[in-house]
Amino acid sequence: MAKNKTLRRKDRKDRKDRKDRKDRKDRKTRKAKGGNRKASTGGSNWQDSVMKVYKDMKAADPNVKLGDAMKRASELKKKGQL
Numbered sequence: 001m002a003k004n005k006t007l008r009r010k011d012r013k014d015r016k017d018r019k020d021r022k023d024r025k026d027r028k029t030r031k032a033k034g035g036n037r038k039a040s041t042g043g044s045n046w047q048d049s050v051m052k053v054y055k056d057m058k059a060a061d062p063n064v065k066l067g068d069a070m071k072r073a074s075e076l077k078k079k080g081q082l
Contacts, residue, residue: 049073049082 053076054069076082 046073049077053082 050066050070050073053073054064054066057064057069057072073082
């Protein structure tokens with residue numbers, strides 16, 4: 001009985017390995033999905049606003065990160081100042 005169980009486990013592992021190899025091959029050869037989206041020509045108003053805030057903050061403090069500017073721009077937008 002024990003021998004039979006180990007054979008079954010080994011067969012499952014072999015089947016899984018074969019499937020993994022097949023999936024890898026399919027991923028290499030299949031055509032990429034999508035590709036119909038058009039690239040935007042410029043940044044959105046939000047991106048422009050964040051970059052403006054970032055540049056202002058960066059001029060005052062060179063250690064400012066973009067994430068800090070996003071938070072500040074979000075606060076300003078909620079207050080209606082952006």
